[in-house]
Amino acid sequence: MARKPTLRDVSRAAGLSVYTVSRALSNGDGVSAASRELVLKVARELGYVPNRAAQELRKNTRSSVAVVTASTSNYYYIDLMKGIQRTLRLSDRTAIVADIAAEGVYTPELEDATIQDLIQSRTAGVIATLTLAPHNMKLLEDWDIPVVFVDSIPHESATRVPSITTDNFSASMKVGAHLGEHGYRDWLFLAYPARWSTRAERERGIRAAALKYGAGIEVIESENDVESAYATLTAYLDTPGRALPRAVIAGNNPMLHGALRVLHARGVRIPDDVAVVAFDEFAWAALLDPPLTVLNEDSETIGVIAAQTLTRIIDDQIKAELRGDPPTPAYRPEDRRELSSDLIIRRSCGC
Amino acid sequence: MARKPTLRDVSRAAGLSVYTVSRALSNGDGVSAASRELVLKVARELGYVPNRAAQELRKNTRSSVAVVTASTSNYYYIDLMKGIQRTLRLSDRTAIVADIAAEGVYTPELEDATIQDLIQSRTAGVIATLTLAPHNMKLLEDWDIPVVFVDSIPHESATRVPSITTDNFSASMKVGAHLGEHGYRDWLFLAYPARWSTRAERERGIRAAALKYGAGIEVIESENDVESAYATLTAYLDTPGRALPRAVIAGNNPMLHGALRVLHARGVRIPDDVAVVAFDEFAWAALLDPPLTVLNEDSETIGVIAAQTLTRIIDDQIKAELRGDPPTPAYRPEDRRELSSDLIIRRSCGC
DNA sequence: CCCGCGAACCTAATCGTTTAGGAGGTCCTT
């Protein structure tokens, strides 16, 4: 098309003012049935499609929500995104994913740049899967952009911000208890960085369980991707004088993947030589060799709840704005939800 | 913040016109070093962030690229997206994923609505992972929105449109040949709908191989998700008088998942009772029980190439526009790329 | 001393919408 048709083109072709055309297309009143029909017909013939940038500029609205993640190699995000997308579709919003990890590695600069970018595009809201830097939370607050945390919780300076998480402490206790009941007394927790707030809770739960069952617990930390997990665990096991632990607890999906790869590479038998349990159930867990005992965080549901919460806050904001009130996000205490999760017992624990 | 600072606010605070401020912030010339510094300082103090909707409207540019998919439950997309994101980041563009499957099921209406939505937001370009309806291709063409296909190829009415695919025919031949050399003579191909053009190629290759090795081949089709695959295969096997095939070929990732679940549920031993091979290598394939023999489509590379191709076309478009030429996407014949792929032989085939 | 030129800056139009504030016309009520 040489020049894309605009409202004015439709207006000229229909012999009506742009006002009437606009109203007709947006289903507003103040337009006779005849005019509306004419407008719709002409618009169709011309192939008119409204320009969203112009609409958003004029109406001061925005239609997309950003999901901020790092390390998309985490398969857990698939289900999460599914839940989010499904829910957002109901209110005609779209999700864009903003990954603050380049080549798999997180950098604070990239986090800052990403947030800046989100503000530039005046995102309607943010769903964050990891704890964001306080100054970035401040920025989002300044611009009245609501944030909902998922899985991770916000930095303590932002306690009002909603979060949908699992009760990671109890969950970890369950994991530890199961290991303890198997009689294992020598555990290794393969953890990811504390940037994901779940890390601390999970470690705390595991440690509490270890204490209760009189088990020894070692915690090692790796970057949040498969390669790092592989390297970290290998280095740990290769340290002279170090014996295999009796049980390995993988902190999340990438940690699990890395750990399984090193155990396979070394010909270690699971669960006979070492038992393996992990967080974050995912589609293939039951089909692995052996089938994996994992904690079932229902991440699709978490995604749904997060998206619903965010949607509600955004809608409230819009209403407030119409009333002439400031569009400060109205967070409610009950938006901080903590779901429980079950241990799905399969074979890798020794059962 | 009560009212978000705009260019005008910065202009007033700095005592300079909006023109000067705009030029200073966008690093243009015609501004003295002193003024530029002042502007930057004031902008920082006020927390000014440009409004992208206004910029895009005025400059008639757009910064995001849409990835059109259906059925995100396909794990194969993770690597693809990784490649795409990584590449787009280089040119300051962002990817938004537009899923044209609601609750996992594809509908033509949703495809139309999605395309309409992409045009409304004046997307810079589209990466399509499945064949789009001809009228939607027409629409995108009318709006000068370049499209690059990935994995699938476009409908025959749009032969000039680029596509980055694997050579599915040869690949399928490899799969079939390997099965043939194992001496298996009774194959079942679990396929997804032909909306993904790979389906036809893959079936053709398998059939050719079956012919060559004198094997019997049955093809059954399911919707492109795990549940459907499970149901379809179960129904097939439950048909009275039907025996287990000697080899199952899973057409893609969801088909594989469904198939493995029914085989596990029935206590069928792999590869002793039936051999399993699949398309689309993915992260967990080597850790399954047994480790899976799969075709290695390097989907991250495909993503990179697709994003590079699209980026180049968009940049050419922008240049053409600056010259005053029409912004018709300049597709080149060499943009139709077909990569080869290897069979990764593990254990599920009987090796 | 005057002219010309370039740098620095400004005014105002523009991108494609939405919408406040009227204007004109029809029709009912009294």
Add this chain to the structure above:
DNA sequence: AAGGACCTCCTAAACGATTAGGTTCGCGGG
């Protein structure tokens, strides 16, 4: 017949940026 109440439709001002086309001013050359 006059006054209102409604519709329908229009004009023109936003929204927040970019930029074409001036204007002003200082300075160097003739």
